[in-house]
Amino acid sequence: MSEGLRERKKRETRRHVRETALGLFVERGFEHVTIAEVAAAAGVSANTVYNYFETKENLVLPPDEASPQRLADMVRGRRPGEGAVPAVLRTLRGEVRSRDRKLGLTDGFGRVLEMMRAAPTLTARLEDLGRQMTDALAAVLAEETGDSPTAPLPRVVAAQVGALHSLVYAEIGRRTAIGEEPDTVAAAVLDILGAAEELLGGHILTYARGKDPQCSE
Template sequence: MTSPTAPDPAPTPGLRERKKQRTRQVLSDTAVRLFLEKGYDKVSVAEVAAAAEVSKPTLFRYFPAKEDLVLHRFADHEDEAARVVAGRAEGQAPVEALRERFLAGLGRRDPVTGLCDHPAVLAYQRLLYGTPSLVARLLGYQERSERALAEALGGPPVQARLAAGQIVAVQRILAEENVRRIRAGESADDVEADAVRAAELGFGQLADGLPDRFRG
């Protein structure tokens, strides 16, 4: 059963699209493995293509930039907040829908919330946040997420953009604080109670500060 705050399920892709998705995943997984083994700056795109047994032009058809090989994992989440708002239950305020979604993510240890201590996730985070070019590229994903959310919120454009910016900032800060503590050696179980309290605080401040139509 679909949660009222979950995005509408996407239509099942056709065979050709599934093959493309598998190829993208193989390329991304191969790249991340090599970057973790040797260092991001020491691995060329040509080396990734050879390891994945495709040509360099083929790789660039799937990933226009080297950074995208790593940030591919964020692509599915780029418009997640917008989809949650668009698919919320009738009468439910956008902030409440997003709060429920974030709390549910904490409970299932979704890496997007930062509350995940799986070794592979921690290794990926070290790669991402330890590489300046990847951090810079990540800002573009965050900006597109903010624009998509503003469109889903609707209403006066400036008001919607201000609200979207505040919401995205709260989610980012909550996730970064969870990541910081786990990278410092705490387990996800140790951090969870504080993470839930922080999320309630963050979304509570949003509910207090945003216009009524966004918070119910």
């Protein structure tokens, strides 16, 4: 079904408000910009901003892009017979190659990341989000392998995946901050993912394989 005029207008307004806010936050610092100032700069009311973003932090880390279920969803959606870790690696590679916006493969992402790291509330939210992602992934791995939620193996695997996921974002932020082009950054991140896959190897790559429908009997 094609997007209607009303839906398109709402999506464009939401994007405009967020881009305006990010510009102000990068220029002046997250804690020095109010919602009222974001609204004025975007040409909308403060209520409109809150209609799209429940909190100021959501302007930087919207729940639909910064979901605690991000890694778990990659595993839930893996191919039949595919291991959990290869599914995450494949998904990340696809996002890098397609220059997915959520990865920050844009010219301005480095400055946005610096702004986030300078704001205690955003830094705390990033750290909490990372923990939630790891916990959610560990829970899915435990459930699908029949392990206890507190068993060490699901948590160890989830911690490894979570650390790699964080490294990808940190590398993108570092390289864009020093002015590298998105294509150069993407190539470097793909190299990191390749190195991670080579080092992980063995049991971890075959751990928690997705069920093959042909082998369900």
